[in-house]
Amino acid sequence: MGKRANGEGTISARRKDGKVVGWKGSVVVGYEGDKMERRWVSGKTKADVQQKMAELRTALHTGMLADSEGLTVTQYMARWLDAKERDGVKPNTLRSYRDTDRLHISPHLGRVKLDKLRPLDVERMMNALRKEGKSAQVLAYALRVLKMALRQAVRWQMVPRNVADAVTAPKVTRSEMQVWDAGQVAAFLDASQGNRLHAAFYLALMTGMRRGELLGLQWADIDWERSRLTVRHNLVEIRLESAGRVMKERVDRKTGKVIPARVTLSQIKTELQTPKTAGSRRTIVLSPGTMSKLREHQQQQAQERQAAKEAWQGPAEGGFVFASEIGTAIDPRNMNRWHAEIMKAAGVPQIRFHDMRHTAASLMIRQGIPPKTVSERLGHADVGFTLRTYTHLYDDQRQEAAFDLADLFPRSGATIN
Numbered sequence: 001m002g003k004r005a006n007g008e009g010t011i012s013a014r015r016k017d018g019k020v021v022g023w024k025g026s027v028v029v030g031y032e033g034d035k036m037e038r039r040w041v042s043g044k045t046k047a048d049v050q051q052k053m054a055e056l057r058t059a060l061h062t063g064m065l066a067d068s069e070g071l072t073v074t075q076y077m078a079r080w081l082d083a084k085e086r087d088g089v090k091p092n093t094l095r096s097y098r099d100t101d102r103l104h105i106s107p108h109l110g111r112v113k114l115d116k117l118r119p120l121d122v123e124r125m126m127n128a129l130r131k132e133g134k135s136a137q138v139l140a141y142a143l144r145v146l147k148m149a150l151r152q153a154v155r156w157q158m159v160p161r162n163v164a165d166a167v168t169a170p171k172v173t174r175s176e177m178q179v180w181d182a183g184q185v186a187a188f189l190d191a192s193q194g195n196r197l198h199a200a201f202y203l204a205l206m207t208g209m210r211r212g213e214l215l216g217l218q219w220a221d222i223d224w225e226r227s228r229l230t231v232r233h234n235l236v237e238i239r240l241e242s243a244g245r246v247m248k249e250r251v252d253r254k255t256g257k258v259i260p261a262r263v264t265l266s267q268i269k270t271e272l273q274t275p276k277t278a279g280s281r282r283t284i285v286l287s288p289g290t291m292s293k294l295r296e297h298q299q300q301q302a303q304e305r306q307a308a309k310e311a312w313q314g315p316a317e318g319g320f321v322f323a324s325e326i327g328t329a330i331d332p333r334n335m336n337r338w339h340a341e342i343m344k345a346a347g348v349p350q351i352r353f354h355d356m357r358h359t360a361a362s363l364m365i366r367q368g369i370p371p372k373t374v375s376e377r378l379g380h381a382d383v384g385f386t387l388r389t390y391t392h393l394y395d396d397q398r399q400e401a402a403f404d405l406a407d408l409f410p411r412s413g414a415t416i417n
């Protein structure tokens with residue numbers, strides 16, 4: 001007898017104490033060697049089973065038959081995270097995915113079979129996180145990571161659909177953006193004159209470059225003839241997990257809240273990476289004043305190289321634009337410390353280093369620079385993101401742009417209808 005064709009199935013009654021209590025059926029979905037691979041379904045009536053078998057056959061013939069391999073959500077998440085690592089996801093991004101799974105997803109969904117996961121399970125996870133006091137930002141990010149993971153499961157044909165898509169993320173209220181006005185920018189830059197990285201702070205406020213982009217900038221990235229630079233690198237902090245050092249779950253004595261077990265951090269190192277997105281790899285046109293600041297800084301670094309002599313660890317030519325006094329990369333935390341010291345000396349409002357990027361955007365927008373140009377200088381993925389992020393500033397511009405038809409004509413006493 002020849003082999004049955006894929007899709008053939010059998011139906012039989014399920015009996016208990018001689019009575020029919022249900023029905024079961026199977027569909028042949030393939031062969032592994034000479035062994036048939038079957039997918040089983042069950043139901044209370046024969047018609048129910050026939051319907052489910054028909055759906056299986058349709059999925060088989062359309063290439064949409066899912067096979068979760070019996071994995072739980074925790075087991076699947078581990079496979080997905082390994083795949084993301086192989087894909088070359090940035091270490092800090094990968095670590096945030098792992099932490100989100102370990103702290104927020106697997107504790108609530110980990111034991112559920114992947115093919116049994118339902119939208120209500122995801123809703124229960126969100127409600128549980130909310131009851132634990134997690135912020136809207138944490139809830140939204142946990143849902144985002146889960147959606148990404150399940151989207152891959154659909155592509156791998158492990159599940160037929162992404163059940164997390166049926167769940168809506170909580171509305172995240174953006175904190176009010178902190179920026180300096182032009183006078184405060186001038187005060188800060190005046191106070192930074194005594195810092196050897198004055199040019200870096202100047203460049204940050206004139207271009208909106210990120211801290212890692214500034215510290216990763218190299219002399220070869222600057223086009224002196226055309227007065228522009230290209231962002232090709234990003235110096236980032238990499239947080240490494242220590243092997244075997246795990247803090248056990250404990251109860252906070254004051255609040256009674258359970259603090260989950262976690263792996264402690266053993267080391268933070270810096271690493272030169274490529275920019276995270278295609279939009280971040282960009283060319284920025286520089287003003288004459290900015291170019292002058294960079295030339296002054298170049299001369300200063302040449303003097304430092306000469307003074308360091310054999311201790312200089314950077315290349316004889318080139319290397320980091322904003323390097324240490326011996327030519328090595330600067331620890332980003334030192335940049336934050338100097339930033340805080342200068343703000344205190346200048347007497348300006350205390351803002352994060354990253355808020356200088358928002359300040360640069362604010363200055364550009366108030367200068368009337370088009371949104372598309374602002375977006376490109378900041379390295380945003382698209383101009384829509386720029387408009388959403390700085391909508392309040394563009395609202396001010398829209399109010400200033402309002403005018404009456406009479407404003408276009410000299411006042412002659414005539415009324416224009």
